Amino acid sequence: MTTALAILICLTTAGVSTASADPGGPFAPNVDQHCAMQNSGSGPMTTAIPVDRITLNLETVRYPTTDSTITAIYTISGSTKTATATGTFDTARKNATFNFSVSNPPPAATLTVTYQVWVHGVYYSNFVSAPLAPCTQDNPSYVDASTWNDYVNVTGVSQRCETVDIGVGGRHAYIREDVVTVNVGHGTSYWPSWYAGRSVWADYWIVGQTTYTSGAPGVFDSDGNATLSFVILTPTPGAELDVLASGQAGSRTYPGHSWVTIAC
Structure with missing residues (x-):
């Protein structure tokens, strides 16, 4: 140019x-x-x-x-x-x-x-x-969310609380972690075939962060759905968790959005 x-x-x-x-x-x-x-x-x-x-x-x-x-x-x-x-x-x-x-x-x-x-x-x-x-x-x-499109939707967010031992050399050191599972589905505007095999990501933001944290990548199945999981270390109980999905269809990448409370 x-x-x-x-x-x-x-x-x-x-x-x-x-x-x-x-x-x-x-x-x-x-x-x-x-x-x-x-x-x-x-x-x-x-x-x-x-x-x-x-x-x-x-x-x-x-x-x-x-x-x-x-x-x-x-x-x-x-x-x-x-x-x-x-x-x-x-x-x-x-x-x-x-x-x-x-x-x-x-x-x-x-x-x-x-x-x-x-x-x-x-x-x-x-x-x-x-x-x-x-x-x-x-x-x-x-x-x-009146200006937020519905081409990709976060259809569910579940959490599993765990305690893991990160100690070494026989010494124990325990931390909490939140295993977050995100269900992503295609919207009503496109057929599932538009999404099948295409990339999808689940990322997250917690109040106080300046940017989103990369969560997990995946692909849509033949029904235009995907299940993705990521782990948050030492989560703050009761804090707000903003889950953002980005899913591809055709030549576009569409967002899906959901807010939940950290349970762990």
Whole structure:
């Protein structure tokens, strides 16, 4: 690509903006929100406050995954609350996922998540807007996944608690581990044959982490389903666990999403 062409594309795409996700564009965004309660403070001053967990999953549809830089930003109307995260596209999954946490989200506000992508000399910017989730003390389990597609679904998450001995030389040292099993299924939009034999991944994020942790890879069976397992060492009991599945169908990689509480 020539420098002149790169500048032309940059000028053409930089001003593009719509009020909702553009699944036919060069990058396909999915945004959802999940209400929870989170402890604030320490000791006798600890209090539980409502929090909105915001997830942005971004898939590259038209461009290679290499040589990419992504900046994700959220803003809230009438509020100074904002945050920025950066990342790159995963070369196998063809996507990137970002999580934000908004404590005490203001009522009746609008959430805007902006994503800026630099890839192979091309700059693209767009955003997704939606009502901010009404997370309050009385509404701690609200979920808004209205912009999240259903091409891949996390149909179940189970956990098995174990204690393992990691000691050496006759000395014992025990740690807890959480064996997480994730069931992933195809959505209603495609036939199972579109998924059969294609790659699928289960990754996870725990509150406090900056990025997702790679969980387990696998493949869809002939029915368009997959079962994947991974292990979390020394888990924090009661913490929120965000399970993200990425499944391939056709030329695309679609996300599936589920929140559970760590049981171990």
